Amino acid sequence: MYNVAIVGGGPAGIFTALELTKLKPDWKIVLIEKGTKIEKRKCLLREGYEKCPTCKKCGLLCGWGGAGAFSDGKLTLTPDVGGHLLDYMERSKVEDLIKYTDDIYLKFGAVDEVFGTDKESFADIERAATLAELKLIHSPVRHLGTERSLDVLKNMQDYLSEKITILFNTSAKSLIVENQQVKGIITNDNQTINADYIIIAPGREGADWLTKEFADNNIGMVNNAVDVGVRVELPAPVFEPITEKLYESKLIYHSPTFGDEVRTFCMNPYGEVVAENYNGISTVNGHSYANFRTANTNFALLVSEKFTEPFKEPIAYGQHVARLANMLSGGVLVQRFGDLLDGRRSTPERIKSSIIQPTLKFATPGDLSLVLPYRQLTAIKEMLFALDKIAPGTASRYTLLYGIEVKFYSARVKLTNELETEGVKNLFAIGDGAGVTRGLIQASASGIHVARVICER
Numbered sequence: 001m002y003n004v005a006i007v008g009g010g011p012a013g014i015f016t017a018l019e020l021t022k023l024k025p026d027w028k029i030v031l032i033e034k035g036t037k038i039e040k041r042k043c044l045l046r047e048g049y050e051k052c053p054t055c056k057k058c059g060l061l062c063g064w065g066g067a068g069a070f071s072d073g074k075l076t077l078t079p080d081v082g083g084h085l086l087d088y089m090e091r092s093k094v095e096d097l098i099k100y101t102d103d104i105y106l107k108f109g110a111v112d113e114v115f116g117t118d119k120e121s122f123a124d125i126e127r128a129a130t131l132a133e134l135k136l137i138h139s140p141v142r143h144l145g146t147e148r149s150l151d152v153l154k155n156m157q158d159y160l161s162e163k164i165t166i167l168f169n170t171s172a173k174s175l176i177v178e179n180q181q182v183k184g185i186i187t188n189d190n191q192t193i194n195a196d197y198i199i200i201a202p203g204r205e206g207a208d209w210l211t212k213e214f215a216d217n218n219i220g221m222v223n224n225a226v227d228v229g230v231r232v233e234l235p236a237p238v239f240e241p242i243t244e245k246l247y248e249s250k251l252i253y254h255s256p257t258f259g260d261e262v263r264t265f266c267m268n269p270y271g272e273v274v275a276e277n278y279n280g281i282s283t284v285n286g287h288s289y290a291n292f293r294t295a296n297t298n299f300a301l302l303v304s305e306k307f308t309e310p311f312k313e314p315i316a317y318g319q320h321v322a323r324l325a326n327m328l329s330g331g332v333l334v335q336r337f338g339d340l341l342d343g344r345r346s347t348p349e350r351i352k353s354s355i356i357q358p359t360l361k362f363a364t365p366g367d368l369s370l371v372l373p374y375r376q377l378t379a380i381k382e383m384l385f386a387l388d389k390i391a392p393g394t395a396s397r398y399t400l401l402y403g404i405e406v407k408f409y410s411a412r413v414k415l416t417n418e419l420e421t422e423g424v425k426n427l428f429a430i431g432d433g434a435g436v437t438r439g440l441i442q443a444s445a446s447g448i449h450v451a452r453v454i455c456e457r
């Protein structure tokens with residue numbers, strides 16, 4: 001019998017445990033994690049495998065640290081990006097939570113430096129963005145880098161191992177609910193774990209399980225948008241005037257043709273493009289190291305689609321588009337912007353003769369217009385021309401576009417402002433898996449929030 005059981009050892013679950021152990025050092029807390037300890041985690045795709053071997057448990061997403069372990073570790077210190085916490089709390093409360101969460105990252109070894117705090121220093125960028133019809137979101141960023149993210153999370157693992165019970169290689173299989181109050185969890189190895197409070201934080205990896213389990217207990221869900229787009233890679237000097245001041249610039253544009261929102265996402269100065277695998281589908285992403293630089297900068301351009309009735313399957317839609325790229329290229333497809341505009345595929349020879357070389361070596365040169373719907377392709381072209389006004393060279397014919405980058409956001413659980421499920425008492429859902437957040441800081445902050453709510457009760 002535990003006071004609290006937490007499902008998922010990603011940032012949301014970890015920060016719940018950190019706050020609970022601080023506020024209630026005598027409580028019995030258990031954390032159930034499907035994957036391994038952080039030091040045993042391995043993603044073969046990141047270790048040079050050309051194709052994702054689709055491990056039974058995805059090494060990139062499962063294990064201590066969740067999706068945060070091999071992430072770029074960009075802590076975006078604003079409520080305006082990385083989640084929907086503002087839908088549940090006052091702005092000042094979310095800001096306080098973010099500050100508190102960031103301080104914990106610092107305590108466990110995050111770097112001191114934060115980019116983008118001095119608004120005066122980037123007033124020129126903001127002005128140029130406005131003239132180009134781009135909205136620059138003010139978002140200070142602390143950048144850990146992939147290696148340091150692992151260290152910080154390992155420090156948290158070591159700290160919590162002495163204070164709570166952690167069950168690795170154990171999955172939550174089902175919830176025990178009686179009279180609309182949660183009582184416990186049954187695990188994959190048929191252990192029954194009884195607890196007064198249960199916090200579900202399974203990340204996107206566990207979102208399907210969460211959806212099914214919650215549907216069985218009549219807990220409502222709402223569809224989120226799906227973001228479809230490409231990863232852009234260009235010579236680092238093109239974006240340097242922006243990245244040296246802001247590190248990451250969050251820019252939003254509305255496509256003149258369709259009015260769809262297009263945004264930059266996950267900018268990696270001097271970084272590299274990487275392939276990812278979601279349930280057998282190859283997609284693309286990017287990251288950068290703290291101690292190693294390439295000659296290129298990459299970022300995603302994502303077009304948000306929020307579907308209206310009767311369509312209810314945004315994730316299936318995103319998967320379908322990504323599968324088309326896989327079908328044509330055998331994995332990730334890459335095309336020069338000039339070739340896209342000229343209506344021809346890129347070839348290995350054309351890529352070779354460019355002024356920029358791809359950091360993702362095994363992407364297949366091809367034609368994105370055979371993959372992306374006209375609506376999203378148009379929005380991406382228009383955004384590249386808008387960006388060219390603030391970072392000349394962005395719309396160069398050599399700029400590389402990798403497809404497909406898709407962000408599948410889990411359906412959002414219907415929750416109270418305390419992040420407790422509507423309908424089942426003492427059951428809380430947080431982080432990316434609940435559709436509440438989309439990034440490290442807000443996922444972590446959602447954990448702090450529920451820990452405090454429970455302790456106050």
Ligand SMILES: Cc1cc2nc3c(=O)[nH]c(=O)nc-3n(C[C@H](O)[C@H](O)[C@H](O)COP(=O)(O)OP(=O)(O)OC[C@H]3O[C@@H](n4cnc5c(N)ncnc54)[C@H](O)[C@@H]3O)c2cc1C
Binds near residue numbers: 071
């Ligand atoms: C490559 C990559 C780069 C990223 N870079 C950044 C970045 O720079 N900045 C940023 O803010 N965000 C970044 N993100 C996003 C960020 O990692 C996530 O927003 C964050 O990790 C979400 O935290 P979470 O705890 O909700 O879920 P997760 O981190 O996904 O953790 C969920 C955990 O739950 C476990 N689990 C799932 N189901 C079960 C079950 N049934 N039983 C037990 N355990 C279960 C999983 O194994 C996993 O360990 C990146 C993500 C990826 C994949």
